[in-house]
Amino acid sequence: MSSGARILALVTSAFGGGGGIAQYNRDFITALSACSSVGAIDILPRQRSAEVAQMPARTRQLDAVHDQFAYSVKALEIALRQRPDIVFCGHLFMAPLAAFIAKLFVSKLVVQTHGIEVWPRPTVLQRVAVEAADLVLCVSRDTLARVIGWTAIAPERVVVLPNTVSEVYAPGDGSALRAELGLQNKTVLLSISRLDAEQQYKGQDRVIRLIRRMRDQGHDVVFLIGGSGDDQVRLETLARDEGVAEHVRFLGEVPNPQLPNLYRAADLYLMPSAGEGFGIVFLEAMASGVPALGLAVGGATDALLEGDATAASDLESALAGRLAAAKPDPAALAARIRARFGRPVFQDRTARIFARLLAADMAIAA
Amino acid sequence: MCGINGIFAYQTAASDPEEAELLATRDHMSARGPDGLGAWRSPDRRCALGHRRLSIIDLSDRALQPMTSEDGVQVVVFNGEIYNFPKLRAELEANGRRFRTTSDTEALLHLYAVHGPDMVHHLRGMYAFAIWDQARGGLFLARDPYGIKPLYTANDGWTFRFASQVKALLAGGRVSRDPEPAGIVGFHLFGSAPEPFTLYRDIRALPAGHTQWVDAVGPREPRPFANLAAILADGARRPAPLAELNARVRSATLDSVRAHLLADVEVGVFLSAGIDSGAVLGLMRDAGQQRIRAITLTYDEFKDTSEDEGPLAKQVAKTYAAEHILRRVSEREFRADLPAILAAMDQPSIDGVNTWFVSKAAKEAGLKVALSGLGGDELLAGYPSFRDIPRWVGWLGVTSLPGLGGTLRLLADAFSPGLHKRDPKALGLVELGGSYPGAYLLRRGLFLPFELREHLDGELVREGLRRLRPLKRLASSLQPDPGSAIGRVSALESANYMRNQLLRDADWAGMAHSLEIRTPLVDIATLENLACVVPLLSAALGKRALAAAPARALPDEIVERSKTGFGVPSWYFATKDPGALALKKGVASRARALDVLKLDQPALPSSLASAP
Numbered sequence: 001m002s003s004g005a006r007i008l009a010l011v012t013s014a015f016g017g018g019g020g021i022a023q024y025n026r027d028f029i030t031a032l033s034a035c036s037s038v039g040a041i042d043i044l045p046r047q048r049s050a051e052v053a054q055m056p057a058r059t060r061q062l063d064a065v066h067d068q069f070a071y072s073v074k075a076l077e078i079a080l081r082q083r084p085d086i087v088f089c090g091h092l093f094m095a096p097l098a099a100f101i102a103k104l105f106v107s108k109l110v111v112q113t114h115g116i117e118v119w120p121r122p123t124v125l126q127r128v129a130v131e132a133a134d135l136v137l138c139v140s141r142d143t144l145a146r147v148i149g150w151t152a153i154a155p156e157r158v159v160v161l162p163n164t165v166s167e168v169y170a171p172g173d174g175s176a177l178r179a180e181l182g183l184q185n186k187t188v189l190l191s192i193s194r195l196d197a198e199q200q201y202k203g204q205d206r207v208i209r210l211i212r213r214m215r216d217q218g219h220d221v222v223f224l225i226g227g228s229g230d231d232q233v234r235l236e237t238l239a240r241d242e243g244v245a246e247h248v249r250f251l252g253e254v255p256n257p258q259l260p261n262l263y264r265a266a267d268l269y270l271m272p273s274a275g276e277g278f279g280i281v282f283l284e285a286m287a288s289g290v291p292a293l294g295l296a297v298g299g300a301t302d303a304l305l306e307g308d309a310t311a312a313s314d315l316e317s318a319l320a321g322r323l324a325a326a327k328p329d330p331a332a333l334a335a336r337i338r339a340r341f342g343r344p345v346f347q348d349r350t351a352r353i354f355a356r357l358l359a360a361d362m363a364i365a366a
Numbered sequence: 367m368c369g370i371n372g373i374f375a376y377q378t379a380a381s382d383p384e385e386a387e388l389l390a391t392r393d394h395m396s397a398r399g400p401d402g403l404g405a406w407r408s409p410d411r412r413c414a415l416g417h418r419r420l421s422i423i424d425l426s427d428r429a430l431q432p433m434t435s436e437d438g439v440q441v442v443v444f445n446g447e448i449y450n451f452p453k454l455r456a457e458l459e460a461n462g463r464r465f466r467t468t469s470d471t472e473a474l475l476h477l478y479a480v481h482g483p484d485m486v487h488h489l490r491g492m493y494a495f496a497i498w499d500q501a502r503g504g505l506f507l508a509r510d511p512y513g514i515k516p517l518y519t520a521n522d523g524w525t526f527r528f529a530s531q532v533k534a535l536l537a538g539g540r541v542s543r544d545p546e547p548a549g550i551v552g553f554h555l556f557g558s559a560p561e562p563f564t565l566y567r568d569i570r571a572l573p574a575g576h577t578q579w580v581d582a583v584g585p586r587e588p589r590p591f592a593n594l595a596a597i598l599a600d601g602a603r604r605p606a607p608l609a610e611l612n613a614r615v616r617s618a619t620l621d622s623v624r625a626h627l628l629a630d631v632e633v634g635v636f637l638s639a640g641i642d643s644g645a646v647l648g649l650m651r652d653a654g655q656q657r658i659r660a661i662t663l664t665y666d667e668f669k670d671t672s673e674d675e676g677p678l679a680k681q682v683a684k685t686y687a688a689e690h691i692l693r694r695v696s697e698r699e700f701r702a703d704l705p706a707i708l709a710a711m712d713q714p715s716i717d718g719v720n721t722w723f724v725s726k727a728a729k730e731a732g733l734k735v736a737l738s739g740l741g742g743d744e745l746l747a748g749y750p751s752f753r754d755i756p757r758w759v760g761w762l763g764v765t766s767l768p769g770l771g772g773t774l775r776l777l778a779d780a781f782s783p784g785l786h787k788r789d790p791k792a793l794g795l796v797e798l799g800g801s802y803p804g805a806y807l808l809r810r811g812l813f814l815p816f817e818l819r820e821h822l823d824g825e826l827v828r829e830g831l832r833r834l835r836p837l838k839r840l841a842s843s844l845q846p847d848p849g850s851a852i853g854r855v856s857a858l859e860s861a862n863y864m865r866n867q868l869l870r871d872a873d874w875a876g877m878a879h880s881l882e883i884r885t886p887l888v889d890i891a892t893l894e895n896l897a898c899v900v901p902l903l904s905a906a907l908g909k910r911a912l913a914a915a916p917a918r919a920l921p922d923e924i925v926e927r928s929k930t931g932f933g934v935p936s937w938y939f940a941t942k943d944p945g946a947l948a949l950k951k952g953v954a955s956r957a958r959a960l961d962v963l964k965l966d967q968p969a970l971p972s973s974l975a976s977a978p
Contacts, residue, residue: 144523145542149567152833156587160523162379302379302524340379349378352583 004039004058005358006082007032008107010075010098011090015061016049019194020163020280021114024139025090027164027343028112030056031350032088037358042082044075046094072097079105086110086357092117092126099129108134108357115139115277115299118146127151135357137161139278140299159353162302163280164346165337171289171330174264181249183265186222187214187323190266190290192254192281193273195229201275203295204235210316211244219323222247223270226254226262263288268322269307270294272315279303286337289330293322306336368431369395369418369877370443370517371529372496373538374505376412376582380524383407383414387538391529392416394537397710398445398530398877401425406432406441413498413505417443420880422629422735423451429469436466439500440478444471445530446493446515447884449625450891454488478506483577486591490625490891492884494572496528504581511592511890512741513561513574513865516712516873519585520569526580528572531712531874532564542568551830554822557716557812558867560839562588564713574865592890595848595857601897602849611899615746615911618895622886623649626737633884634659634733635688636724639678641913642739642748644924646886648916650737651686658688661727661736663720665695667935672927681921693727710878716812718871722878729879736881740868741888744859745896746908747852751859753904755805756851762800772797803840806858850901864888 014025032038033056043061055061062078065071079087079101089098089111102109111133122130130136130151136158138144148155178184193202204225214221225235225248232250239248254262263269269285269292282292282303292307294300301309310318339345371391373383388405396403399418406415417431434441448454451470454477459465463476470491477485478497483506492514497506507528509517520527520541529535536543549563561571572578575592578585606614623646627633635650637643637660650658662679676692683690700719707722728736743749778793794814798804807814815836818827843861848854869888876883886892913920 138523141523145544145568149544152835154587155521155570156585158523159584160377162377305379305381345378349583356583356586 004035004037005085005354006039007041007086007088008075008079008082008084008101009041009043009088009090010094010101011043011045011088012094013045013047013049013064014043014090015052015055017045017047018049020278021091022049023280024112024114024163027346028137028161028350029059031164031343031347032354033057033059034347035351035354037354039085040082042078042084044071044078046071075101076104079107088112089129092122092130095129095133096125099132103132110135110137110357112137113139113143113147113277115143116275118143118150118277119275119298121150133157135159135353137353139163140302142299142301143277161346161349161353162341163278163283164343165280165283165287165341167343169260169263169284169287169334171334172260172264174261174266177261177265181224181265183222185220187219187268188266189221189223189268189270190226190262190285191223191269191271192226192259192262193271195225195227195231195235197229197231197234199275200231200234201273203272203274205238206272206312206315207270208235208239208242208244208248210319211239211247212242213316214319214323215244215247217320217323221323222249224249224251224262224266226251226259228253259284260288263290266290267327268293268319270319272310272312273300274298274312276300276303282307283337283341287334287341289334291322291328291333293318305340306333368420368443368445369398369530369534370416370431370445370494370496371395371534371538372413372415372443372498372505372527374413374498374526374580375524376526376580376584377524382411383525384540385414387540388414388416391527391534391538392418394534395530395877397880400880402427402430404430404432406434408441408498408500415441415443415496415498420734420882422447422631422882424467424469425630426467429467429471431471433467433469433471433475435475435479436464440475441498441500442471442474442478442495444474444493444495445517446491446495446510447628447882448473448489448491448493449628449889450488450490451628483579483589486577490889492888494530502581504579506577506579507572508577508591509572509574511575511594512860512869512888513571514869514873514885514888516870517572518564518569519572519578521585522568523584526585532566532569533712535569536566542566544568546833547826547830548833549830551818551822551827552834552836553714554813554818555807555811555815555834555836556862556866558870559713560834560836560862560866563834574861593845594860594893595844595853596846597890597893598848598850598853598857598897598900599846601894601899602853602901604898605901606898608902611902611907612911612914614896614899615908616915618892619645619886619912619915620649620652621895622889622892623737624653625889625891626884626886627653627655629735631734632657632659632732634661634728634731634736636660636728636736636738636883637662637679637683637688637690638739639675639682639924639927640739640742641909641920641924642742642887644679644682644739644920645742645912645915646737646739647682647686647688648918648920649886651688652917658686659691659731659733660688661691661693661724661731661733663693663695663724663727665935667697673935678921678923678927682924685918685921686916691727691731693723693730695723699723706878707875710874712874713870715867715871715874717867718875721871721875721883725876725879725881725883728881734880734882735884736876737884737886738872739887740872740883740885741860741864742909742912744856744864745887745893745900746912747856747900747903748909749855749859751806751809752852752855755802755809755855755858758795758799758805758808759802759851762796762805801837801841802844802854802858803837806840806855806862807836810863848900852903853897853900856900860888 013022041059045064048064065074084107086108087098087102131153239245272295274297278299285292296309399420401421402419404417415432448470458476494509494515494517535541544567546567549559549565552560576588578588660683664676668674798808848857872883913925
């Protein structure tokens with residue numbers, strides 16, 4: 001047994017899981033495992049995931065337990081065995097359980113908040129759990145403001161740890177894929193997200209409504225939509241109604257290894273979403289050298305610091321402006337993204353945050 | 367006395383501080399510092415500091431701020447005065463530190479270099495400052511024990527900002543204006559937003575007597591270094607004999623006034639017809655000040671009433687051979703200044719107008735510094751609350767069974783519909799009067815918590831009360847227990863009404879006229895010296911001792927004069943109806959509570975014209 005801090009991570013999904021939250025949890029736990037003060041990390045996911053070939057050092061992911069009651073029992077069982085120094089709660093929904101375990105085993109409690117789950121007012125149990133936390137991590141400034149808005153926690157315990165972006169997203173030649181897709185000489189707009197009928201805020205519909213006008217202005221625009229889900233039918237219908245169906249292409253689920261190349265094939269990553277806790281896809285696009293445009297709503301403002309964040313009412317003019325402007329130098333854009341959000345930055349910040357958490361005196365530097 | 371501000375982009379993702387924001391925030395505070403300005407950036411450009419200077423000690427440009435240590439490791443921006451600066455300087459020089467200026471600002475740099483964050487234990491004064499520590503890559507902030515000088519912070523998760531004023535932070539354009547329910551509810555309860563809350567969610571006061579460290583992770587929780595209740599508790603453990611009261615009060619207040627005269631410019635004094643300012647004036651004379659100009663406000667509306675401070679103040683000025691400036695404020699001037707008053711008011715306040723005019727008069731006289739008797743009532747049991755609150759707690763303490771008071775209130779309201787509107791404080795007596803925090807809220811409350819839903823949105827009230835926790839917050843002023851009834855009220859008054867209302871009003875109203883208001887009766891050393899006599903005090907004893915503190919005691923007419931407060935006839939200006947204010951609920955409810963308890967208070971409406 002290592003002498004460092006023992007961490008019990010209660011997460012919805014992490015290694016082998018899909019989606020932004022799983023990605024964040026992977027990035028975070030990987031960074032945490034590299035901290036010298038960390039001894040062992042036990043991860044208990046809720047959702048089943050793909051096989052994982054290799055886990056970070058000192059990290060173990062247990063079998064997923066979906067049932068809420070069974071998950072709670074399992075978490076308690078692990079805690080009883082592991083006696084965690086820190087309980088890391090990867091989602092607000094599990095904060096009451098995490099707070100209970102932390103209280104029971106006198107562990108420090110860390111609650112991770114992502115995005116829209118903190119937009120509505122939480123339940124009393126969730127709020128009380130967050131207020132009991134030693135540290136609340138937020139992916140963006142917007143998430144922090146919302147958490148501080150509904151908790152009575154000391155604001156200094158609420159800390160932003162933004163998303164990071166993998167090195168696989170880097171500038172490159174996307175012309176082969178463009179040729180393969182028949183997109184030479186086209187202006188390629190790209191959006192990647194789940195197409196969830198319950199998450200219609202991603203904004204592909206806003207883009208579809210603008211395609212006709214962009215084309216009328218002389219831009220030979222094609223809109224690529226990556227991702228799958230039950231909202232696709234609505235978007236397809238909208239594209240037909242707008243008379244732009246031939247300029248909108250649904251790519252379906254895009255496997256992770258193909259994403260970098262897809263980004264590189266685009267001229268603009270365009271996702272006018274009104275519900276981003278952060279929007280890691282903006283980072284992935286810009287790290288791939290592609291400019292990004294979205295709405296200045298929620299956490300997207302942070303992700304779009306090197307891109308364009310606009311009000312929904314100004315989307316058309318912002319898009320027209322971006323299409324008329326010269327494309328930024330891909331290497332310079334990617335470098336700026338890495339300087340702000342690269343993995344070394346994320347690793348360093350994670351280490352500093354946990355050093356402070358584990359320090360005996362949280363109040364002031366020694 | 368100055369205006370300070372800073373921006374620290376501590377998160378790697380954050381952009382460097384913008385020059386335009388730094389200067390917009392700084393220059394919003396131009397009235398705080400008309401004599402000089404400066405800006406500084408760290409070598410990596412991640413921290414920027416701004417300063418507006420009102421020069422009072424070392425008037426030369428070498429004392430301009432931000433001021434960098436000789437080795438370039440620390441940079442300070444400072445608002446306030448360090449009254450034990452000469453002693454500190456001598457000690458530091460004896461230990462090999464070399465000064466380049468005669469400014470107290472430089473002492474902060476040396477003290478930090480020697481003692482680090484513990485430097486605050488060496489300071490006597492009013493201060494709010496920030497020191498950028500290049501070696502440790504962080505920002506150290508501190509605010510004086512009483513909270514005389516303001517310091518507001520805003521942290522968005524990427525960037526930390528601070529300034530001497532809330533409105534200055536907003537002027538920078540990068541701080542959210544989203545409302546803070548606790549600040550709004552607190553204002554309706556107390557007449558001022560209770561720190562650390564402001565009206566804005568993202569702006570908080572660094573609490574009085576706290577330091578804060580901000581590094582690459584972000585701000586750490588503020589850390590207390592001074593506690594008024596603890597000082598009072600310590601005094602209660604070693605009580606002095608009553609026979610020593612007068613001598614101790616004289617010694618402590620003379621020492622404080624002498625310390626507060628430290629300046630390279632003339633120091634004047636605000637003079638009312640009360641004991642506090644009169645004693646301060648007498649002690650200034652005792653301390654050896656040669657030329658003393660004393661300023662008194664008068665209003666025609668108060669002429670030939672007990673509220674008119676002019677005649678008695680004139681007598682006091684004559685007693686101590688001060689040049690007396692009697693400044694008349696007319697209704698016309700009041701109305702003309704009102705927009706400027708509201709603009710200068712950094713946070714909403716139900717008071718401060720009188721301080722505005724007396725500061726204006728001081729500036730007209732060419733003064734940059736004036737002493738004030740503010741704090742005498744809190745230190746020496748001058749308010750009726752020192753008598754009332756222990757009495758209420760004594761009577762009603764037996765009813766403080768959990769839930770009993772609230773139940774009785776609901777029953778009383780059921781049997782006497784409308785009672786909560788007629789006499790809200792009577793209704794709250796049993797619920798609140800049995801504990802010191804509750805009785806204090808009853809005494810000082812503009813509205814009581816159960817009244818708020820009639821005036822504010824229900825959700826706002828619920829959320830505000832939950833975040834503010836007013837009784838718990840008041841109770842924290844009594845940790846540790848000050849050890850005596852008078853000590854408890856002193857701690858409550860000093861850490862709440864005085865801090866959040868009087869001192870804050872003195873800051874914005876004085877600074878709007880580029881005037882430094884010094885408060886020798888609000889001084890941590892003086893409290894330490896007098897804590898051992900506080901348990902002995904009553905209103906008569908404490909204030910009589912203060913009246914006797916100058917070598918030539920205050921005239922009997924001043925000592926015998928009933929307490930009137932520092933009033934403005936604004937009720938009359940507004941309505942022309944002397945009784946109109948009694949219809950205003952908050953003040954009326956306070957008066958009625960007193961009436962219900964059949965205490966011998968002055969009759970309405972004169973008692974309503976000003977805060978107690």
